[in-house]
Amino acid sequence: MSVPDPSTVASPPPATRPDPVPRDAAAEIDASCRWPLLLLWIGALKWLALGTVLSLLANIKFHSPDFLADCSWLTYGRVRPAALNALLYGFASPAGIGVLLWMLSRLGGVRLNYQVPIFTSALVWNFGVLIGVLGILGGDTTGFEWLEMPGYASPILFVAFLLLTLCALVNFHYRAERSLYVSQWYLLAAVFCFPWIYSAANYLLVFDPVRGTLQAAIAAWFGNNLLGLWLTPIGLAAIFYFIPKLTGRPLYNYWLAVFGFWTLVVFTNWSGLTPLIGGPVPRWMPSTSVVANLLLVVPLVAVALNWHLTAKGELHKARNDLVLRFVLAGAACYLLAGLLGILLGLREVSGVTQFTFVPVARTQLALHGFIGLTLFGCLYHILPRVTGIEWPSARLIRIHFWASIGGVGLMFLALTIGGVLQGFRMKNPNAEFVPIARSLIPFVGNATIGWVALLAGQVALGGNLFGLLRRYCEKSCPVCEWLKCCGKSAAGRNP
Amino acid sequence: MNRGPLLFLGLFAAFASAFAGLILAPQLQIGRQAARVIESTDQLYPTKRPGQAAQGLEVYRSLGCAECHSQQVRGYGGDLDRGWGKRISVAQDFLYDSPVMLGSLRAGPDLANVGARKPDATWHLLHLYNPKVTVPGSPMPRYPFLFEKRKLRPGQPGSPEALPVKELKGTEGEETYEIIPKPSATALVAYLLNLQAEISLFEAPIPLPKTNAPLADASATNAGSATNIPAASVTDTNAATSAPPPAPVK
Numbered sequence: 001m002s003v004p005d006p007s008t009v010a011s012p013p014p015a016t017r018p019d020p021v022p023r024d025a026a027a028e029i030d031a032s033c034r035w036p037l038l039l040l041w042i043g044a045l046k047w048l049a050l051g052t053v054l055s056l057l058a059n060i061k062f063h064s065p066d067f068l069a070d071c072s073w074l075t076y077g078r079v080r081p082a083a084l085n086a087l088l089y090g091f092a093s094p095a096g097i098g099v100l101l102w103m104l105s106r107l108g109g110v111r112l113n114y115q116v117p118i119f120t121s122a123l124v125w126n127f128g129v130l131i132g133v134l135g136i137l138g139g140d141t142t143g144f145e146w147l148e149m150p151g152y153a154s155p156i157l158f159v160a161f162l163l164l165t166l167c168a169l170v171n172f173h174y175r176a177e178r179s180l181y182v183s184q185w186y187l188l189a190a191v192f193c194f195p196w197i198y199s200a201a202n203y204l205l206v207f208d209p210v211r212g213t214l215q216a217a218i219a220a221w222f223g224n225n226l227l228g229l230w231l232t233p234i235g236l237a238a239i240f241y242f243i244p245k246l247t248g249r250p251l252y253n254y255w256l257a258v259f260g261f262w263t264l265v266v267f268t269n270w271s272g273l274t275p276l277i278g279g280p281v282p283r284w285m286p287s288t289s290v291v292a293n294l295l296l297v298v299p300l301v302a303v304a305l306n307w308h309l310t311a312k313g314e315l316h317k318a319r320n321d322l323v324l325r326f327v328l329a330g331a332a333c334y335l336l337a338g339l340l341g342i343l344l345g346l347r348e349v350s351g352v353t354q355f356t357f358v359p360v361a362r363t364q365l366a367l368h369g370f371i372g373l374t375l376f377g378c379l380y381h382i383l384p385r386v387t388g389i390e391w392p393s394a395r396l397i398r399i400h401f402w403a404s405i406g407g408v409g410l411m412f413l414a415l416t417i418g419g420v421l422q423g424f425r426m427k428n429p430n431a432e433f434v435p436i437a438r439s440l441i442p443f444v445g446n447a448t449i450g451w452v453a454l455l456a457g458q459v460a461l462g463g464n465l466f467g468l469l470r471r472y473c474e475k476s477c478p479v480c481e482w483l484k485c486c487g488k489s490a491a492g493r494n495p
Numbered sequence: 496m497n498r499g500p501l502l503f504l505g506l507f508a509a510f511a512s513a514f515a516g517l518i519l520a521p522q523l524q525i526g527r528q529a530a531r532v533i534e535s536t537d538q539l540y541p542t543k544r545p546g547q548a549a550q551g552l553e554v555y556r557s558l559g560c561a562e563c564h565s566q567q568v569r570g571y572g573g574d575l576d577r578g579w580g581k582r583i584s585v586a587q588d589f590l591y592d593s594p595v596m597l598g599s600l601r602a603g604p605d606l607a608n609v610g611a612r613k614p615d616a617t618w619h620l621l622h623l624y625n626p627k628v629t630v631p632g633s634p635m636p637r638y639p640f641l642f643e644k645r646k647l648r649p650g651q652p653g654s655p656e657a658l659p660v661k662e663l664k665g666t667e668g669e670e671t672y673e674i675i676p677k678p679s680a681t682a683l684v685a686y687l688l689n690l691q692a693e694i695s696l697f698e699a700p701i702p703l704p705k706t707n708a709p710l711a712d713a714s715a716t717n718a719g720s721a722t723n724i725p726a727a728s729v730t731d732t733n734a735a736t737s738a739p740p741p742a743p744v745k
Contacts (some may be wrong), residue, residue, distance in 0.1 A: 062602070065636035072640040077559020139557035143594035163709070172500075190505045205594070212505060212528060214521055219516055265506065269513035278569035280584040280595060285521055351572055354564055355601035362684040426601070430575030433604050434632050440602065441634065485688045 015181040016251040021109045027151040027385075031109035032385040033102045035482055036118045043126045045462065047090025050133075052455050053082035059448040063441045073137045077134040082136040088146065088226070089157060090129040092371050093194075094122065096234040098189050101168055101379045102386070103241060107184055108175025114167040121163035126157030126276055129202055140207050141244070144219040146226055151206045165191045174314060182257045190267055193229040197222050209322035213280050217273055219301030226274035227366060229265070230336075235374040236264075236303070239331045242377060243307055246324040247314035252306050260302030267295045269469055274345040277354065291346030302440045316463035322397045326377030329405060333369025352427065356418030357440065360460045361412050368454065369408045376400065383468065389475070392467035403457030418443025520581040525586050533694055540694050545685070551686025554679045556594055566607045566690070575702065582671045585699045588692050601636055603688070610691040615625055615660030619684040620658055620676050647671040684733035 014203030015349045021029065053372060058080040061067050068074045105112045112118075132149030135141070140150035149157070168191065172184075201222035204210050210218065244251050277286045311328075340362045341348050353359065380397060384390050391397060418440050426438045509658070530539045544552065555561070570611030584607050589595045598605075613619065618629055624642050626633040647653065649671070657673035676684075695701040 061636065062634070065634055069637045070639050072627070073557075075558055075638070075640075077562045078634050080562050081559060141556060141559060143556035143561060145599060176619065180499075180502075184628060188499070188502055189506055192503070192510070196514075200518075204518070208523060209593045210526055212525060212589045212592075213595055213597070214518075214596045215525055217521055218518060250505065252640065262509075265509045266513075269509050270516065272513075273517055275599060279567050279587050280588060282524060282586070288516065353600065354572070355570075356598065357600070359599065416505075427573050429573035429578075434630060436635075437602055437634050475728065481584055493645050 004097075006480075014113065015179045016244070016246050016254050018179040018181050018183060018251075020121055020181075020290070021106065025109065026106065028097030029109070029111050030102075030385040032113070032115075032386075033382075035107060035115060035121065036101055036112060037098045037382065037386050037430060039119060039122050040042050040094045040101075041383070042465075043122060044091045044095035044098070045458075045465070047094075047129060049455075049458055050157075050335065051083050051091055052451060052458060054079055056448065056451040059451055061445055062444045063419070063448070068291060069155070069362065072139065074195060076135050078139065078141065081145075082133050083139055084146070085136060085148055086129065087229075087285065087367060089132065089149070090126075092231050092367065092375065093273055094125060095229060095375045095379070096190070096371075097164055097168075099238055099304070099375065100190065101171075102185055102382055103237060103380075104168055104172050104175075104187055107176040107177065107181050107205060107241075108172055110171060110175045113171055115165055115451065118167050118388050121160040121167075124156060125160035125164070128153050128160060128414055143433050144201075144222075145214070146223040147201055147205060147219060151202070153259055154198070154202045154206065157243030158195070161194060161198070165195070180249065181241075182254075182261070183237035183241040183467040184423050185261050186233040186240065189261075190230050190233040190237070192234070193225060197230070199226045207210070207212060208450060216279065217276060217281055220275045221272035223491040224274075227270070227363070227406065228268040228271070230368075231371050232268075235330060235334065235371050238374050238378050239307065239327055239334070242381065243311050243331070244329040246321055247311050247317060250312060252309035256302055260299045260306065263302065263495075264296070264299035267292045267299065269295060271345065273357075274350070275354075277345075277347055277350045290345055290347060293342060297340065300335065300342070304335055306321075318413065323377045323381040324375050326380065329401070330370050330372075330374030330377060333365055333408070337366040337370055340365070342476035352423035353419060353425075356423040356426070357443070358423065359419075361419060364415065365412045369412070373404060376404070382467075387468065387472050389468050390472045391464055392471065393464055396464040400460040400464075403453045406467060407450040407457065411447045411452075414443045414446035414450065496636065501567070517624060523552050528586060528590060531587075531592060536694065538694075540696070541590050542662060544689050548689035549686075550679075551682040551684065552592065552724070554683040555686055556596065556654040560606075561596035563596045563598075563600055563602035563635075564606045565601050566605065567597045567603060568607045568692070574605065578612065579605040581611075582692065582695065582701045582738070584692060584697045585696060587696055587698070604689065606690055610688040611693050614688065616688060619687050620680060623680055623683065624658060624676075625676060632731050638680075641677055641683070643675045643676050644672050645676055646727050647673055653673075 022271065057068075058076060059077065061069075061074075061076045065076070072078075101112055121424070132153030135150040135153055136148050140152075141148040142150060147154075171339070173187075201218055204218050205215055206224075209215060240257070242253070271289045273281075273286045273289035274293050277290065279286065304402060315328070318328050344353055344359055422436060424438055425439070427432050504623075509740075530541055532538065533540050543549070567584045568574045568582070570583045574580065588607070622629040622635075623638045625637050625639075626635040645657075651671075654675060657675055693706045
């Protein structure tokens, strides 16, 4: 392994450009990421399609409850968590890990080694998700939101994750470029977060459960951190990487980024218990989180300002640059979802929106808008580089973009409007309940159309990816390439 | 921020402090909460759910009922006025449940007190078999897989546990069927009937009703008193800080 040059360790200048590596070295690093990324992303896209189909099914079952009602494996209460888990653990997490591996290598100026362990753990991860989703459909759900995977699946995921991130961290340790760019802080925060919350929540809820409503508090804390400190930092890392890189301007302010990072980490950590407002726990618990949740406006503004002032005057580039377009749309969704999250944590707003579809809409916006669009942007940028093949069709990318925007927008608007109406009607104790519940059906129906649009976009992505892979196979034999790659990795030498 | 170790320490501090504040501190406060004797009735509350109801909780978890049903009555938002509970839900109500499924969506009604609101087991079985029979227009899905459709020989009398509705006993051609609940269905119904929060607690007293209609069971003992606090509980001043304001008597 290479030894870092002492002169760069002494006092590196704050890094405001995400591109420390010369071009030929970058190509070498990209090539070293080829197989891990392909495996992680193909696995992730498979789960994305499956999760979307399951979500679609759950939505249809909501407005036509008799659809497939005779099968216990496909009852609404199982399909919905199965879909969400497939999307969270099957798609977003491994796709995020792929981005993380590539970005840490690229920013550290070091090729990605340890291919065989990464490969193995990616396979184990996929196996764990499969077991978990089947477990939920079979009725072994734990009953905790976002942690539904049964106790025989979660250790598989945990071990696979530890192995994956161990490889990523050791590789990071031997990086050539010592100074850290903003994206790397976020990625390291994500890597730090997941094992902590996943092990703690599984231990305290599934393996040795705590007593009483504390369980609800831990589940709320876990769900908040899974989205806010595992997936969100990966998305932010990607946005902080691509906005300066694709607009060709340095990050506007380094210290503003530092400030935004730490306030985000601290306040998100404390904001987990807002779903328990009005719930059967001591009042101070949700109140603490309400305060922290309100303070999240600070990092939101800091991050938004930094992006805005970096990209100012360069936004027209998004017209031709499809990656930038995806990333900017993801950034916009982040800001909107963040703002909505802050609003939903206020007691006055929560009094209307709690137990309605509004929090669901916000989660979908964060998951499919922010995380999804950003990850797709990464995919469109990175895959041609690691395979050396251009995307066969720019048109399919455009279709994917507009279908995703339309799908997310429709779903978000429908569920938000439906949820707000539901909230106001529920406040009136004399209103009959069944008509209120039935009034949700048209809105959920619109959301179903949104899911269909998302699925259509994913089909466009799948077709494009298939074309890219076919071209790759025509150019070179993948099996020989892979063996060569593993051989290089086993030698374990950095360039 | 170019030092990995510094970053690590900062992250550790942020995570550890929030974990201590949001998880460990509540554990110290309510983690060892135990059943206690309610002075007004001299009974322990809560008691463990009886065997069948405990199995029913597993069915409730397994079918994901909590995706649409909450189990928490708040002190606002119409929950009490709607009759979903006589008082707000508090931590004491959930001591013996694992998992605790408070729910986050109310596509269906709250179930915190459903056992007292709908005390009829047959109603629940019918509702699970086909919700539209008991609640016209209900958007809840059917759960036919919790029931067995059993063929009856001509002239054979129906089983006593069969669902007592003519159209469900229905005939297809020459043959007669009856609908028998499986053990999972009876367990689930036992659990639903066991979901009751009718005992007035110090931290969650049962407020006076709005109307002059005669009061039911537990709250009846307090009906005559000037406050909404059970006789066993402490003074008015304490109650004023912890209790929701009593509903005005018309």
